Amino acid sequence: MTAYNDEIGLRSLYFNLPVGLSMKFFLTIVSLGLTTSLLADDGKKSEATTFNVPYRLTATQHVLVRAKINGKGPFNFILDTGAPALFVSTAVGKKLGLTADKSGWATLDRFALEGGAVVIKATARIEDPFQLEGMNGLGLAGAHLDGIIGYNVLARFRIEFDFTKDKLAFTALDYDPPPPQGLGTGAGAAGGLDTMAAVMKFIGGFLGQKAEPEIILPGFFGLQLSEAKDGVQVKSVLAKSPAAMAGLQPGDRITHLQRKKLASAADFRRQASKLPAGTAAQLTIVSHEKTSEVTVQLAKGF
Amino acid sequence: MRRNFYSFAGLLLLVLPSWADQKDTPPASVPFELLKTKHIAVKIMVNGKGPYRVIFDTGAPVLLLNNKIAKESGVLDKNAKPPLFSLFGAAGEAKIKTLEIGNLKATDVPTIVMDHPTLELISKLLGPIEGIVGFPFFARYKMTLDYQAQRLTFVPNGYDPPDVMKTIMDTVMAMAGDKPRPPKVLTPAAQWGVLLDKDDKDLDEGVTIQDVLPGSAAAQAGLQAGDRLLTLDGHWTDSLADAYQAAGHIKPDSSAPVLIRRTGREMELTVKPQSGS
Numbered sequence: 001m002t003a004y005n006d007e008i009g010l011r012s013l014y015f016n017l018p019v020g021l022s023m024k025f026f027l028t029i030v031s032l033g034l035t036t037s038l039l040a041d042d043g044k045k046s047e048a049t050t051f052n053v054p055y056r057l058t059a060t061q062h063v064l065v066r067a068k069i070n071g072k073g074p075f076n077f078i079l080d081t082g083a084p085a086l087f088v089s090t091a092v093g094k095k096l097g098l099t100a101d102k103s104g105w106a107t108l109d110r111f112a113l114e115g116g117a118v119v120i121k122a123t124a125r126i127e128d129p130f131q132l133e134g135m136n137g138l139g140l141a142g143a144h145l146d147g148i149i150g151y152n153v154l155a156r157f158r159i160e161f162d163f164t165k166d167k168l169a170f171t172a173l174d175y176d177p178p179p180p181q182g183l184g185t186g187a188g189a190a191g192g193l194d195t196m197a198a199v200m201k202f203i204g205g206f207l208g209q210k211a212e213p214e215i216i217l218p219g220f221f222g223l224q225l226s227e228a229k230d231g232v233q234v235k236s237v238l239a240k241s242p243a244a245m246a247g248l249q250p251g252d253r254i255t256h257l258q259r260k261k262l263a264s265a266a267d268f269r270r271q272a273s274k275l276p277a278g279t280a281a282q283l284t285i286v287s288h289e290k291t292s293e294v295t296v297q298l299a300k301g302f
Numbered sequence: 303m304r305r306n307f308y309s310f311a312g313l314l315l316l317v318l319p320s321w322a323d324q325k326d327t328p329p330a331s332v333p334f335e336l337l338k339t340k341h342i343a344v345k346i347m348v349n350g351k352g353p354y355r356v357i358f359d360t361g362a363p364v365l366l367l368n369n370k371i372a373k374e375s376g377v378l379d380k381n382a383k384p385p386l387f388s389l390f391g392a393a394g395e396a397k398i399k400t401l402e403i404g405n406l407k408a409t410d411v412p413t414i415v416m417d418h419p420t421l422e423l424i425s426k427l428l429g430p431i432e433g434i435v436g437f438p439f440f441a442r443y444k445m446t447l448d449y450q451a452q453r454l455t456f457v458p459n460g461y462d463p464p465d466v467m468k469t470i471m472d473t474v475m476a477m478a479g480d481k482p483r484p485p486k487v488l489t490p491a492a493q494w495g496v497l498l499d500k501d502d503k504d505l506d507e508g509v510t511i512q513d514v515l516p517g518s519a520a521a522q523a524g525l526q527a528g529d530r531l532l533t534l535d536g537h538w539t540d541s542l543a544d545a546y547q548a549a550g551h552i553k554p555d556s557s558a559p560v561l562i563r564r565t566g567r568e569m570e571l572t573v574k575p576q577s578g579s
Contacts, residue, residue, distance in 0.1 A: 054537050059473040061363035061437045061466045066538065071507070074538055080361025081447065082434075084340045115536050140473060148361070151340040155449035161360070162444040163461045166551060167536065175450040214485040217546050222515065224493065224578040238495055238515045238578075272579050273489045300542060301497035301512075302490035302549050 052167035053115035055079070058141040063161070065149070065168070066114040072096055074114060075146035078132075079159075079168075083150025086111065086124040092146045093126035100126045111153065117170040119153055142213075152177060219277040219298020223248065225265040231255035231286070232265045246296040249287065256284035277301075330456045332404035334358060336449065337428055344454070346435060347402040348375035354432040357421070358454065360447070362436025363466040365398070365413035371432045372396065372415040395467065401439060406456050412438050412465065438463050490549035492556075493578030495520040498531070500542055508532040508563065509545050523573040526564065533561040549575075 055065045058078075066074035075092055086108075088098065093106065100106040104125055111122040124147075132145045155177035160169040222241020225232045234252040237244045254262060257271045259282060275281050277300040284293055335343040335355075345353035354371050372378040377396045398411045418434070425431045441463035443456035476483070495518020500509040508530040514520045531539050535558040537548035552558040554577035561570050 052536050059469045061441075061463070061469065063360060068538075074540065074544075078361055080359070081342050082357065082359035082361040114538050140470065142473075151449070154447070155340075158446055158448040158450070160444060160446045161440065162459055163441050163463070164444075164459045173448070173450045177449060213483045215543050216485045216487045217542055218487060218489050220497070221579045222493075222495070224576065236578075238493070238518050240513070240515050241495070269489075269579060273487050299497050300499060302492075302494050302546065 049116075050169050050171045051113070051115045051117040053113050053117060053170050054166065055168050057163065058135075058143070060135065060140050062141065063168070064141065064143065064145070067149070068110075068112045068114075069096055069098070070109050071112075076141070076143050077147045077149045078141075078145060079154065080148050080150055081154060083129075083148045085150045085152045086122055087129050087132075087148040087150065088124045088126050089128050089132065089146050090126055091128075098124075098126055113170065115167060115170070117157060117172065119156055122153055152179065216274070216276050217300065218273045219275050219279050219281070220301040221272065221281075221296055221298065225254075225268060227265055228253050231262045232268050242296045242299045246283075246294045248283075248285065248294065248296070251287075253286040254283050255286060255291075256282075258282055259284070330404050330406045332406070332454045332456065334452055334454055336452055337424070339424065339428070341424070342447075342454075343431065344403055344435065346433075347400075348377060349399050351375040352402075355430055356433040356435050357424075357431055358435050358440075360436070360440065362434050363438075365401075365411060365433065365435055365438055366418060366421075367398075367413050367415050367433040368417050368421065369415060372413075377413065378415055401435075403435070403439075403456075406443075408439055408442060437466065488543060488546035488550055490546055491552055492519075492549070492554040492575035494518065494549065494573060494575045496525060496531075498542055498545055506530075507538070507540050509539050509542055511562075519573055519575045523560075523571045525560070525562065525571060525573070528564070530563040531560060532563055532568065534558060535560075554578075 053065055055063050058064050063079040065077055065079055067077050068074050069088065069092070072095075075088075088106070088108075092098075093100070098106045098108065104127060105123050106126050108122045108124055109120070111119045111124070129148060132148065135141050136145055155173075156175060157170040157172055159171075162168075220242060222238035222243040224235040224237075226235045227233070231253050234243075234248055234250050234254065236250050237248050254268065256262060257268060258275070260271060262268050262271070272281075275298055277298050279298045281296045281298055282293060283296060284291065332344060337343050337357075342358040343355055344358045346356055347353055348367065348371060351371070351374055354367075356367075367375075367377060369378065373380050375398075377398055396413055396415055398413050399409060401408045401411045413433075421431045421434070440456070441461055442458060443461075444459045446455045448454075495515035496511050497513040497515070498509050499512045504510075511520075511525060511527060511529045511531055513527045514525045514529075531545060533539060534545060534548035535552060537544065537551075539545040539548055552575060554575060557572050557574045559570055559572055561568060563569075
């Protein structure tokens with residue numbers, strides 16, 4: 001954190017590790033970030049409307065949103081009033097060719113949140129706050145984190161958080177937030193916190209985990225099903241769908257999928273969700289009292 | 303219900319507790335102090351003691367009180383000693399019986415007790431900061447944050463925040479086992495009738511709708527082969543995985559807006575997918 005010397009990045013993931021493999025996790029994160037540098041003014045407003053911003057909660061109970069920078073992305077960010085500014089990881093900075101000035105600030109032409117909220121000419125720190133490194137090392141968020149959205153972006157909106165809903169509401173304010181001021185202490189990162197990220201990264205390596213699990217996109221059949229006594233019944237088949245190509249017809253009964261017996265339509269969905277697009281799915285069907293095997297070439301889509 | 307009054311004297315002094323039950327309370331409006339560092343500071347009452355000045359932090363998955371106020375408010379026993387191996391005097395987890403912010407009163411809020419070095423540093427420079435209020439408190443409310451008005455509002459929403467320690471433990475345990483991490487299956491919740499494609503070299507936004515099956519929900523909504531799907535229910539669909547994930551939220555017979563680009567023009571259509579695989 002050299003270019004950031006008199007800034008205190010806090011967002012500390014604290015862990016009380018040891019105890020063999022069954023590590024006992026202790027504290028998580030607190031996120032505060034202070035800055036002593038004077039920030040440049042941030043730029044222009046977004047239109048005065050309300051945007052519904054999709055989010056999800058990570059295992060660490062952080063609010064994760066997606067954003068595009070200059071049309072590129074999306075990247076994963078945590079919403080954090082404990083951060084004084086927008087932080088973008090050095091990896092993303094490099095990928096997008098973002099250049100920071102001497103004091104570590106870059107200007108993003110366009111910072112767009114999923115759901116439509118946009119900040120033009122947003123200033124950002126291009127650096128890797130150690131909390132992110134720690135969380136990424138352990139894969140705790142369930143997604144790779146690319147940065148933190150703090151005060152200088154948050155203050156441009158009135159933000160409604162309601163975790164009973166699937167989106168946050170961002171209402172653009174006609175407000176140019178005054179930049180964070182420094183404390184002028186010249187103090188470095190609060191003692192001991194930086195090492196936490198190193199420890200967590202180390203543990204992450206030890207666990208051999210990647211931040212992101214493998215993703216399966218189940219293949220598309222084009223079937224509507226209903227329950228039947230033995231297996232499931234085809235209620236309808238979408239024209240030109242993989243199921244239609246395989247010759248399936250309404251009234252057919254499917255008894256097996258991939259040679260596994262089907263107990264219900266829910267059972268079919270469960271088995272089918274394990275079959276990625278591109279799979280040649282084997283179905284045993286009973287059509288006009290004749291049993292046969294058909295192959296459905298599962299498509300990408302839904 | 304008693305009216306709150308606030309006094310501003312350079313610093314913000316908060317708010318008397320009210321006796322009202324939180325379920326019947328109208329939206330509680332809590333002014334906040336914006337520290338020089340742009341942290342949000344509010345005053346809280348802990349088990350009737352206080353007020354204490356703390357930082358309000360959406361990025362904090364826990365509440366945190368320092369040892370001093372934890373003992374003063376009875377969250378920790380006065381004679382409690384920190385455990386033998388303890389970072390920053392961390393005394394572990396505890397419960398706050400009543401936590402009040404403005405006229406809000408939350409009960410049984412889990413907290414961590416420790417002397418956070420950063421808080422100590424801020425306290426030295428900007429006056430006492432005794433803790434942090436985060437997710438386990440604010441998640442119980444529909445909460446609005448307005449820096450311009452320097453105000454938070456809270457309406458109880460019935461949300462029961464999961465225990466962060468437990469979710470983290472579960473995640474870590476799942477990772478620490480011998481088993482490989484299970485793949486993430488993105489199952490669409492309903493049948494649209496669209497075939498999608500995007501090859502690796504295609505870095506433009508959206509995914510291409512390769513085909514729209516006749517008679518399907520997508521066809522009825524007016525989607526056409528060749529359309530570029532940009533968003534589905536407000537979610538970006540820049541990859542097949544994103545499109546699948548967004549479709550995972552849309553139940554059969556519910557309506558979802560989609561934004562598409564067709565011959566250079568963007569348009570929004572509404573799709574009402576049906577049940578099916």
